[in-house]
Amino acid sequence: xxxxxxxxxxxxxxxxxxxxELGSALDTxxxxxxxxxxxxxxxxxxxxxxxxSIDRIGELTDSxxxxxxxxxxxxxxxxxxxxxxxxxxxxxxxxxxSRGPIQLPPLELAVIGKFIALTPIAExxxxxxxxxxxxxxxxxxxxxxxxxxxxDYKLNKLTVHQEQMLEHWGYPYVMEEFRFHISxxxxxxxxxxxxxxxxxxxxxxRPFLGEPVSVRDLVVxxxxxxxxxxxxxxxxxxxxSA
Numbered sequence: 001x002x003x004x005x006x007x008x009x010x011x012x013x014x015x016x017x018x019x020x021e022l023g024s025a026l027d028t029x030x031x032x033x034x035x036x037x038x039x040x041x042x043x044x045x046x047x048x049x050x051x052x053s054i055d056r057i058g059e060l061t062d063s064x065x066x067x068x069x070x071x072x073x074x075x076x077x078x079x080x081x082x083x084x085x086x087x088x089x090x091x092x093x094x095x096x097x098s099r100g101p102i103q104l105p106p107l108e109l110a111v112i113g114k115f116i117a118l119t120p121i122a123e124x125x126x127x128x129x130x131x132x133x134x135x136x137x138x139x140x141x142x143x144x145x146x147x148x149x150x151x152d153y154k155l156n157k158l159t160v161h162q163e164q165m166l167e168h169w170g171y172p173y174v175m176e177e178f179r180f181h182i183s184x185x186x187x188x189x190x191x192x193x194x195x196x197x198x199x200x201x202x203x204x205x206r207p208f209l210g211e212p213v214s215v216r217d218l219v220v221x222x223x224x225x226x227x228x229x230x231x232x233x234x235x236x237x238x239x240x241s242a
Contacts, residue, residue: 012224014088014141016074016134018180019219019232025208026107030069033184033204034061045204051196060197064183067230071182073134073218075171076230077142085222088141089234092220095137097239102126104213109201110181114188116198117181118205120213127180130215135174145170 020027032041035058043054058065079088104127105120112119120127145153145166153166162172173179184201188194217237223230 011078013076015076015221017070034065060185080143096236099238101216116185119181
């Protein structure tokens with residue numbers, strides 16, 4: 001949220017994400033849906049009878065494709081000039097060594113503010129605890145937002161509590177405002193088109209929906225500047241056994 005209004009900002013950013021285990025059914029779906037396995041793979045997945053074209057899917061998945069198939073744990077932030085990327089990675093390794101795997105409830109398709117996402121079918125205290133710990137653990141690496149950046153976020157009609165989260169943590173949707181999700185589309189304002197895309201996604205996600213999701217690691221992502229792709233830098237396994 002707020003990316004278009006902040007597009008002029010050019011500083012590199014980092015984030016701590018959940019990304020599916022490489023080669024898993026969830027990972028394969030994500031890479032196919034976002035076109036990262038190639039146009040032919042997506043065409044084969046959606047079939048010839050789909051009412052939505054590959055080109056249109058490309059338009060509707062612009063932001064998810066740029067940010068990668070992920071669930072946010074520590075939202076994107078500019079690295080504090082007093083720190084270096086190597087220090088952030090080492091801190092992430094130390095953090096991961098102290099954590100054990102968790103299991104999320106099965107995922108389901110949901111519409112959030114007119115975009116489609118995968119979300120757990122039920123709340124997960126373990127996931128909320130992990131996300132909150134990530135926000136706190138890496139806060140010292142974050143450059144505080146400028147007043148202009150804060151005002152850009154506030155254009156999204158934040159609640160009072162979301163504004164408090166923004167001012168304290170640099171992002172409004174953390175801690176009690178956190179809702180884990182894996183974005184699949186940008187906003188789809190047309191109700192009929194959104195329903196069509198939802199129907200297609202229901203078919204494509206059927207093989208893995210209903211199965212619990214294991215979180216065994218975290219992934220550090222980096223982005224050269226807003227508008228550029230956000231790419232994985234290092235996948236770091238948790239160090240403790242379940």
